[in-house]
Amino acid sequence: MPRTLKTTRIVIAAAAAVALATIGAPAMAAEGEQVIEGRLADSTAYRFIVPSDWNGTVFVNLDFAGGRPSGAQQELVDRGYAYGGTTRNVTGWRLGDAVDNQIEALDAFTAAVGAPDRAIAMGNSMGGMIAAATGELHPDRIDGVLAACGGLSGTVSQWNQKLDTVFVLAQLLDPAGELPVEDVPADIEGARSAWLTALAQAQQTPEGRARIALAAAIGQLPAWSQRIADPDPHDPYAYQAAWYGALAGDPLPYIGQAMSSRHTSTIVFGGMPSWNTGIDYAEQLRKASPESRRVVAELYEAAGLSLDTDLATVNAGERVESDPAAVERFAASYEFTGDIAVPTVTLNNVGDQISTVAQQQEYEERVTQAGNASLLRQTYVASAGHCNFTDAETLAATQLLLDRLDNGHWRSANATQLNRAAEELGMGEARFLGFHPDRFNR
Secondary structure (H helix, E strand, C coil): CCCCCCCCCCCCCCCHHHCCCCCCCCCCCCCCEEEEEEECCCCCEEEEEEECCCCCEEEEECCCCCCCCCHHHHHHHHCCCEEEECCCCCCCCCHHHHHHHHHHHHHHHHHHHCCCCEEEEEEECHHHHHHHHHHHHCCCCCCEEEEECCCCCCHHHHHHHHHHHHHHHHHHHCCCCCCCCCCCCCCHHHHHHHHHHHHHHHCCCHHHHHHHHHHHHHCCCCCCCCCCCCCCCCCHHHHHHHHHHHHHHCCCCHHHHHHHHHHHHHHHCCCCCCCCCCCCHHHHHHCCCHHHHHHHHHHHHHHCCCHHHHHHHHHHCCCCCCCHHHHHHHHHHCCCCCCCCCCEEEEEEEECCCCCCCHHHHHHHHHHHCCCHHHEEEEEEEEECCCCCCHHHHHHHHHHHHHHHHHCCCCCCCHHHHHHHHHHHCCCCCCECCCCCCCCCC
16 A cells, blocks of 8 residues: 655654664755655765655665656656665765665665665666665565666676776786876876877777777677767777777776776775786687677787787786785675575666676676576666666666566566567667677686
8 A cells, every 4th residue: 555644845854763864954855755864874865755655665776865866766756656865975985884874774764754665776887786785685674676787796806807908908008017007096087098098099000909909808898889889790990999989988988987996996995906816818818709809800910910929918917916805805895696585687788888798697697506596687778888778778677676576577578578668658768688798707
């Protein structure tokens, strides 16, 4: 039965017994909506919007407390769902603390409104990681998960793979060692700019293009960009140009995030949490997709370079050693086990240059090995850019999860059915496709 809230357009303080937050000034809400907001024990803001015809389900999102709801979020509120969550402003890369905050915010919501019939963890990017981790760790509080564009191979593995990409580029394009790989300086913008300049120069020559392709293949970057979507792998030049777009040419380039988050994570975890000691980069290339290997081979031949010689150069480079204590702290912040106990939907766009899509294969493998494959459905969208979904696509994936929670089994999970559901919403493109990512190689 829907729950009816007597008071609208006000802020409700959490019960003192919960001891979670101090409540700020009343927030603006639409007619018939109630806003609950405050601050958690670590000063993180939280905020929930509750419609007057609340149906008993609440969504909890890492990135909700600031700003206006997205079109998809507002549509869920209009349908009777409560929607809210926290921010990452305090916790940052301390993912375990962010998970705790999701539960603390849910406690504040419960103290103010009453226990929900269902709670769903939802989020994008780091929020997708937090949603999946919250569901895995707290199945007693979370009934379902929608994890979008998150690095679900886990913290350590995804940053080892990012190290591979940057290391290969540095060995082949920067023999003087002037560009940062692991010791990213406080001047992050300077490091980012230096890398972008070097990559733009390399992209102008056949040799540079071949070497960028090699690093992209080893790092499993998507061969999609915002200018070149789904290039034909039989056209090595278009394929490489799409790789370059993901690496350095598009907004929010891979290399920029590799600088900023490397700097931050090394500080947060008190040392280098990644390594490439013992890694054979010829073997890493062999693990890449057949299409990627073919493109690399054709570009090397066209450039008159020896692929074997370049791989030997990379393998001879001075390796990056990790700080074991930093690795342990980084892994504790969360490495996924696959031990899920609630229905979980993942949503990814195949051309995501930040949360590279091969990580979803690793997550699926862990869930399957843990015996929980029946609880997981993975969905994919044909677009480039980080978390590039329309409201219609987000809602279609959400409806898939809600239907599973309502009916106890998965329905309408293939791309055709998801596109039909998204198109009926009239809230943007519907670009779901049948897709299975390459095997994660790190």
